[in-house]
Each structure stands twice: as structure tokens, then as C-alpha cells.
Amino acid sequence: MSEPAKVVAIIAANQALTALLGMVVAGDSRLKVRQFDSELSLIAYMRLAPIDMLVCDFDREGRPAYEMVESIRLNGSLVSQDVPVIALTRTITPPMRHQAISAGIDEVVIKPMSPRHLLQRIQARLRTRSVVGVLGGYRGPDRRNRLATPVPQPVPQRRETDNVIPLFPDRRKPPQPHLDA
Template sequence: MAEADDKPFKQIILIDDNRTFSSLMRSVLWEFGFRDIIDFENPDDAIEMMKTTFVDVCFLDLMMPGTNGFRVADRIRHNSELRNRMLPIIMVTGHADRTNIQRAINHGIDEVLVKPIRPKFVYQRLMGVLEKPRVYIKTRSGYFGPDRRRRKDPNYIGPERRKVDDHEVLTSTGFVHVREHLAAQRPVAVPAPVPVVPQVPVPAPVAVLKPAPASQPDADVFLLD
């Protein structure tokens, strides 16, 4: 679970060729307390970083020059060298039609964020993948990613859990074990020490004696009949 104190230490990457949009996303995430944000125009550079750095969440654009978010997601889900094999992927697109949603599911994308973005929905998608992660499965083709079925039933045996290939479903115990193992490999964030401010003695207040006021003559008293 992503507690408020953990947000500054969550590693988030943005893969998008549009620098203006990446800057907008960075500003939105910053407002929600996330500080460790890196953006990439080239998916190859992002994947190389994932091999050496534990990334907590990836925001992935759908339309990019020479490739698309589906192909990049496939590369991530079939790459056994990533530090975080259970990396949540949130696809960002302005074309969230039924066909693209279905393709996103088939390619192992956890959530879809629709453009134009609204900060409220950015936060909902992000906290959703951090606090309520999907059940992940492994197939013989090398795919390791979220189950097609959103309902958490790792013992389900039915048609098309994945589109192709036999699969190995993590049991509930195994699923928790793998996530704990991956989380243990994540670098521990050590907060910066709080500077000690020396205490400066405060002098005691000095009493100021004021001279007594001069005596005033008694006022006249009038008796009314």
C-alpha cells in the first residue's frame, strides 16, 4: 500500500514522445506528492533503465513514432531481466475505444487513462495499481503479467485466461510471496536527517516599574433630591 510518506520514494517513469504532455503529467504527479519521476521519449532507454532500477509504475503512451504502446508493453511483459517483473503499466491514450481497451488487456496493460487527462483520474489509476495490484500469471511463451480476468481467482480454469499458450497461474500464497520478494529488492528510502537547531537561551523579561500616578482631587458629589 502506498502510504502518504512513501509517495516521494515511488519510482515513476513516463514513456511519451510528447515533451509537453510529459511535463503536464510530471506537474500533476508532483501535486499528489510523487517526486521520483523520470520521462523518456525513447522506449528503448526506458526498458534499459528498468533492468537496473526498481520502477514502481510506468505510464505508457499509445501512439509513438515507429512503435506503439502495445508493442512496448509486450517487450516489458516478456523481459525477464527487469528488476520489477510485476511492474504496473498504465496506458495513456486519446483513443479509448472498445477495440483498444481489449488490445490493452491482451498485451498485459493494467489500466487505461484517457486523454485529455484529469488529475482526479490520474490519481485514481495510480493509487489503484499501487494499492490493489492485479493477479499476475506466467505463460510458456515468456509472458509474465496481469491476468486477463480482473477478478482475483487464481484457481480459475477456463477458456482464454490469456489469448495464447498454456499458462501457470500463481496461487494466492505464491502471488503474495513473489510480490514480497520483489518489494524486498527495492532500495530502502532513507529520509534525510532533520537538522538540529541549537537552543538559544531567552533572557528573562525585565520588570519595568512605572511611577505611581499623581494623586487627583476628589470629584464633586451631587446629591439629587
């Protein structure tokens, strides 16, 4: 017996990008693609049917992606409230990174990217399902078992007494002191 197809919802910055991404993702026979041109139609669909993955775009008009995802997480009337989310963006800034993590966006992919790369990220996310199902908690990837990073130490400035061999040594003769008699 075969596993049922996973549903991937895509809402991108424009209809052309949505159609292109949808076409590439639909190339995987284990995935069904649902394309949306507005947040309103996405929410209406999510009230009726479950989705297994959401791909949204930070660069689309209207409400920012992190606000849309946050409202999905807090909306109890949706069938797929804890859906994994991959967001697309042109650039990522520290405030955007913080907003994405706090909203529960699992991964941010920088555009331009290959649509096949996005397909690989969707497939990987569907295999791991990293979303935590407790409301109000952290919903991003599990980072508890990460290696601790060393604390950065200031690099002392080099002194002339260091054991450093110059790449191009100064081969000029040092100036001779004048001895006046």
C-alpha cells in the first residue's frame, strides 16, 4: 500500500514564481501542490483541508511572512496549525532572522535559488518534521544537541619580537651613522 501524497502549499511574491515553483515541486509524484495568490485563499483552504508544508515569500505584498505564519500558528480553527514552513527572501537581516524564529518559520531560503534546491529542502523537511506542537513554545529546528562554539578571544597585536619571517625582507643596507671628527 502506498503512502498518501503530501500536500505542499505555495504562496510566493508573484504568480509567475508561484507557478514555476509549483511546477518543479509537482515533479515529485509523492507531492501534491496547492498554489495560492492571496493569504485569504490560503487560510480558507487551511480551514478545510490539511497541508503538510507551507512555502511562503517574505517579498510578497501585504502582510510580512512572519506575521502570516504567526497568525497561522495562533489560529485554532485551522486543520494544519503546526505546519512546517520554508520562507523565501532576497536578503536576511538580523531583525528578520529573529522574527522568523519567533514566528516558527523552520527554514529561510535566499533567492535567487534553483527551484530544484527548494524541492530538495521541502523533501528534507517532510522527512524530519522539526515543528514542535506546543503552542507558545519554540517552533524552529531543535538545537539542543549542537556543539558549543568557542568564545571568541581577542587577537593580540604582533610585536617586533614575534617569530615572524617577513615575506619580502628589507635587503637595503641600514644607514651608517656619521662620525664627525
